[in-house]
Amino acid sequence: MATHDQLTEWAGLGHVARARRDVVAGWRIPDFMKVQLVEVGIPVAPRLIERVVIQSEADPGLLTSRGPLYRLTELADPDEPADRSSFGVAPETGAVYFVMPDGEAWFANSSVDVWLDVLHRYGSRVTASELLSEPDGPEEYLSEEHEEQAFAELNRLAEELKEVDPASFKGYEGFLWPGLLDRWLTDSQWVCQLVSVTGCEGFRGVRSRAPVRWSRRFDRRVSGPIGRSDDAERGQ
Incomplete structure (x- = not known):
């Protein structure tokens, strides 16, 4: 599984945000996933994550086609800044979805820990590539x-x-x-x-x-x- 230091190597200092323990304590997701959010953190990632925005409310507040999710991130559309996409995590299962501005949710990964590992592999490859970087x-x-x-x-x-x-x-x-x-x-x-x-x-x-x-x-x-x-x- 990815570590905070591994994410920081490609995302950069100050671009991996850890969740506050008291914020996620009341979330209805498995405890080991809460630990990942607190200890590993979430990186800013090319084309996917512009800002880490971990909701502070105990109830899921990101309304989607898959039901309410806990908001984790935001990405503004470059031409329509008011339109924002987000990653969110589902209550109970801990599955992670990418949510379009209209609320349509696309399955991303099976769990928070797997999502962070995938983000690490994705981000480290993209940022190191002359052809795939921005x-x-x-x-x-x-x-x-x-x-x-x-x-x-x-x-x-x-x-x-x-x-x-x-x-x-x-x-x-x-x-x-x-x-x-x-x-x-x-x-x-x-x-x-x-x-x-x-x-x-x-x-x-x-x-x-x-x-x-x-x-x-x-x-x-x-x-x-x-x-x-x-x-x-x-x-x-």
Whole structure:
């Protein structure tokens, strides 16, 4: 399992927030998950977590399609700052969901401790990669060689995350991680296809030799579910 120091190595000092013990004491989640939130903390993570916002109320306050969750984080839409996505944890089970601005909840991970481990593997790989880290400008075109390298990195990342939490890759629609990786690098003619790695039947993308760019549409959470590109919905 990830440690506070491991998260800090890639997220940076001051970017891993621990929960206060008295705040989570009354939450209806397993005690060992409360310990993880208190001792390990939650990191700021590229494209997923802008701020750690651990609710102080004893009752779950994040209203979602899966029922009320305990709010853990926030991410503002770059074009519509009032629209915010969040991670939240379910009472009783401790399962973690990614919640869209409209309240639609996508399954992220089976438990808080597994979620933190997945975030660590995701964050450490992305921040260390020249191809997967944040681009310098709004659009960054990749050569064919770099496209292949980026695709290979995404495949390795998918394999690693699936090994940590197989349940998070048991579907496509309504599942965060398969959709996130599928949509990562996309333009109107290219969508990552990770079927061979994830085993998810819903992956629809077909690769072409068109130049790959970093798409800001990915970060526009209000434009549609993370796992579906606009072009895929139009039949590619």
